[in-house]
Amino acid sequence: MFRVIARFCSILLFILVILGCGGGESSPSGSGSGAEQESDAAVSATAEPLPTPTETFGPTPEAAEIPTPVNLIPTVEGTVAAEPSATAITRPSPTPLPTSIPTLVPSPTPTLMPTPVVTNTIVDAFGFDLTLDGEVSVESSGLTSDSADNDQGSIVFESGGSNVTMLWFQEDNFDVDGVLSDIYTALTTSQSARTFSLINEGNRTIDEDLNATSVKYLTFASVGTSESDQAGGITASWKCDTADAFSLTVTGGDAAVVQIRFKRILDGFSC
Helix, strand or coil, X not given: CHHHHHHHHHHHHHHHHHHHHHHHHHCCCCCCHHHHHHHHHHHHHHCCCCCCCCCCCCCCCCCCCCCCCCCCCCCCCCCCCCXXXXXXXXXXXXXXXXXXXXXXXXXXXXXXXCCCCCCEEEECCXXXXXXXXXXXXXXXXXXXXXXXXXXXXXXXXXXXXXXXXXXXXXXXXXXXXXXXXXXXXXXXXXXXXXXXXXXXXXXXXXXXXCCCEEEEEEEEEXXXXXCCCEEEEEEEEEECCCCEEEEEEEEECCHHHHHHHHHHHHHCEEC
């Protein structure tokens, strides 16, 4: 509002200035100057002085009071809670673990394996010594009498799947080839259903630590009524320093087993 009034006053002053200046300019200079003076005098005599314009044409507006801003945030009355003080936390001391004492485990007592007992069968009742592997049932009989003795006799037994026959007898004029021939002939005659054939002959030494006796042997094979019924055997003869002569015959269905049993029996013989 104050600006409108001031603007109005400025415009009014501008108009009055223009009017005042315009009267002087419209009258030409020259002869009419007396009339103008008269006219100016008349105007000056009759015209009342204009009031001096003031800056304010109305009541001066009072400056509006700026309202005090209202605090819209409500003030919470009350006691401000004190910040909680930090409480020291006491950490429990770690409980020391007990030192483990290693338990001494007693070393197991080694189990003593029993030493296998080697079982042998010993024949020593007829003037010679014969050691056989394992428990062997030995049957004895006489050649010239009812029972065997130191001068004559025979023993029969089974050893490792082989059949064994041993003879001993008195012989002043010992002929090893004659004895072998007689034993082989008696064997083939007693088993007439089988066909025998000689394979080989040889020599070996027994009782090397004492008498070093030489033994001569023959190997043979036999076939029964069928081709699958095959067998073989070894027969041998020797003479100790005494008057006794011996013969040994080993037979069986397995030639390898027969050879092993023959060797083991001769190894266990002593005059």
